[in-house]
Amino acid sequence: MLIFGFLNFSPEMKIKHLFLAVLVSAPLITSAQKAKPAAPSASLARPKLVVGIVVDQMRWDYLYRYNDRYVAGGFKRMLNEGFTCENTHIDYLPTETGPGHSCIYTGSVPAIHGIAANSFIIQATGKPMYCAEDTTVKGVGSTSPAGLMSPRNLQASTITDELRLATNFRSKVIGIALKDRGSILPAGHTPNGAYWFDDVTGNWITSTYYTTDLPTWVKQFNDRKLPAAYLTKTWETLYPINTYKQSTADNSPYEGAYRGETAPVFPHNFPAIKGVDFAAIRSNPLGNTFTLDFAKAALDAEQLGKGDQTDFLAVSLSSTDYVGHQFGPNSIEAEDTYLRLDRDLAAFFTYLDAKVGKGNYTVFLSADHGAAHNPQFLIDHKIPGGLWDAYAATTQLNTILEKETGLKRTILSIDNYEVNLNNVAIAKAKSDVEKIKAISIDFLRKQAEVMYAVDMEKAQDASIQPDLRERIINGYNKERSGAIQVILKPGYFGGRSKTGTSHGVSSPYDTHIPLVFMGWGVQHGSLNRDTHMTDISATIAALLHIQMPSGCIGKVIPEVLKK
Incomplete structure (x- = not known):
């Protein structure tokens, strides 16, 4: 009856009744929403302190x-x-x-x-x-x-x-x-x-x-x-x-x-x-x-x-x-x-x-x-080991390279088991960097204590043990690392002191x-x-x-x- 009655209303009356219906129902919706608050999110658990x-x-x-x-x-x-x-x-x-x-x-x-x-x-x-x-x-x-x-x-x-x-x-x-x-x-x-x-x-x-x-x-x-x-x-x-x-x-x-x-x-x-x-x-x-x-x-x-x-x-x-x-x-x-x-x-x-x-x-x-x-402890117990004198190797290598390049100090140092080239002097003299590296690698590989000498920029293609290759690549920072990585034989490290140890x-x-x-x-x-x-x-x-x-x-x- 209500529906049929509503259908018989004039257009103006229909609009009036619809408006009243919305006003009546709106508070009911709002009350329903307020009655169901959002579930609280779980708190983020963390320790009070990390040491x-x-x-x-x-x-x-x-x-x-x-x-x-x-x-x-x-x-x-x-x-x-x-x-x-x-x-x-x-x-x-x-x-x-x-x-x-x-x-x-x-x-x-x-x-x-x-x-x-x-x-x-x-x-x-x-x-x-x-x-x-x-x-x-x-x-x-x-x-x-x-x-x-x-x-x-x-x-x-x-x-x-x-x-x-x-x-x-x-x-x-x-x-x-x-x-x-x-x-x-x-x-x-x-x-x-x-x-x-x-x-x-x-x-x-x-x-x-x-x-x-x-x-x-x-x-x-x-x-x-x-x-x-x-x-x-x-x-x-x-x-x-x-x-x-x-x-x-x-x-x-x-x-x-x-x-x-x-x-x-x-x-x-x-x-x-x-x-x-x-x-x-x-x-x-x-x-x-x-x-x-x-x-x-x-x-x-x-x-x-x-x-x-x-x-x-x-x-x-x-x-x-x-x-x-x-x-x-x-x-x-x-x-x-x-x-x-x-x-x-x-x-x-x-x-x-x-x-x-x-x-x-x-x-x-x-x-x-x-x-x-x-190293001497190892030697005395018949285990392979020893010292490698990187300072002496630097001097010897510079003497060899001076004959090839005319530079008195082609190598700045061999430190951190890396060869640091004198890049400023090499560039000024327009010397062949690849030739310098090749001579250096050949010299280092002949050292009794050295297992590998690797061109850092070519480490990916070097014929060396894969784990060592990855470590060389990970350690090579072009701006701050030497051009050649030296890998010593097991039991050896660089230095001159016969006491104590290193790493x-x-x-x-x-x-x-x-x-x-x-x-x-x-x-x-x-x-x-x-x-x-x-x-x-x-x-x-x-x-x-x-x-x-x-x-x-x-x-x-x-x-x-x-x-």
């Missing part, structure tokens, strides 16, 4: 070599609670501190991120460049040249940069290491602070790239004069010296003595070794203790892990490298340093538990490179590094398939649900992450 720990010169096998005397809360805790990637390798050459820290935090390689070595030659000018050097800045906290540093030579973003970008710079990032490059490169381009050690003053310093004045908490920490206090202590072994079964005898010809010592033996009298500055703290295991002391102070003062956004603390432990270079991996000094570091890490993790909360933070531990056995080559003792994750979002377990140094930042990016760094070529390690 990156890089142990300088830590070979992978150190996780297990001294394991029987590690305490429950240090390396063992990471292995028992966390996830260890047992077969992680470095993806490029040379294996050094600057490229290693850059690779871990960018997920990239020197070909892309630009840190071709600790120090490299700018190929266009022939001028040397230190990886963190920046003469446009000034030191803050010191007037020494140690302050003239910044991340400007790093040509890619870091995982710490990406965290800052992802949170609109609300996350805090702090970098800490005795070595400037161990602090600056991990902290990236946008940190809240990066601090390193100044030998002259014994203080933690920074540069005007970051700030014009040290924060109050850094000044207060410096006022405690801990290096002076630590260097009043004599280094005695943690346990009775006759119980160090993983090491050679204390008075070993493979080890280097400290300044003023007649032999490299315990006890090491640091009050006498110290000298006029505080550099001795670097080659003392208490240098790691001192670094973690400062990391705890940063954690408290900057309230890391206390805000609404994930913070990041990047710590590099440098003293292991200094001790390793001087004494080698088979020394009681190296063993004692790792036993002490293990205790320091246990105390640091306990501190994080108390300040941030166990299960609220994620920590990863890796290394920038490993280390070789002392930089392609063998597993240099490239096989530890990689352990622990804490928030991390599964317990282990993995033996191939993983890579470049995978670290990709995995942290996945954990945090943020972008990988701009030059990242690594892959996520899915087994690490909780489902």
Whole structure:
């Protein structure tokens, strides 16, 4: 009836009734909408804090070599609670501190991120460049040249940069290491602070790239004069010296003595070794203790892990490298340093538990490179090895090339296992670069210690082992790398010193590094398939649900992450 009645209405009446119907129904629709609010979206889960720990010169096998005397809360805790990637390798050459820290935090390689070595030659000018050097800045906290540093030579973003970008710079990032490059490169381009050690003053310093004045908490920490206090202590072994079964005898010809010592033996009298500055703290295991002391102070003062956004603390432990270079991996000094570091890490993790909360933070531990056995140690045990004198090879090669080119210095240097041509002089003389490279390669291949000498620009077609080819390509930065890559035979490294050790080559003792994750979002377990140094930042990016760094070529390690 209503429908038929409506149909009999005049056009004006129909419009009037339709308008009234809309007015009556509109409040009902609005009420219905208000009665069904949108379901809240799930909150983004992230840890309160990420702590990156890089142990300088830590070979992978150190996780297990001294394991029987590690305490429950240090390396063992990471292995028992966390996830260890047992077969992680470095993806490029040379294996050094600057490229290693850059690779871990960018997920990239020197070909892309630009840190071709600790120090490299700018190929266009022939001028040397230190990886963190920046003469446009000034030191803050010191007037020494140690302050003239910044991340400007790093040509890619870091995982710490990406965290800052992802949170609109609300996350805090702090970098800490005795070595400037161990602090600056991990902290990236946008940190809240990066601090390193100044030998002259014994203080933690920074540069005007970051700030014009040290924060109050850094000044207060410096006022405690801990290096002076630590260097009043004599280094005695943690346990009775006759119980160090993983090491050679204390008075070993493979080890280097400290300044003023007649032999490299315990006890090491640091009050006498110290000298006029505080550099001795670097080659003392208490240098790691001192670094973690400062990391705890940063954690408290900057309230890391206390805000609404994930913070990041990047710590590099440098003293292991200094001790390793001087004494080698088979020394009681190296063993004692790792036993002490293990205790320091246990105390640091306990501190994080108390300040941030166990299960609220994620920590990863890796290394920038490993280390070789002392060459003479290998020879004495009938294992192939030895030293290659790159300086003598440079002199000999320049003599040969002078006869061909008329140039007195065709080769600037053979450094980082790369031949740096004198490109400015070669161009001025209009010499044949291809001929110079061919002569150089022929000379190098005849060296008894050399396995391969490869033209960097022709590495893709070189008749060499494929894995080595890839590492050469990854390590070659056209602007900052030499023209020829030298690959030594296993057991050999470049140098003249018969004591201690070094790194930089392609063998597993240099490239096989530890990689352990622990804490928030991390599964317990282990993995033996191939993983890579470049995978670290990709995995942290996945954990945090943020972008990988701009030059990242690594892959996520899915087994690490909780489902």
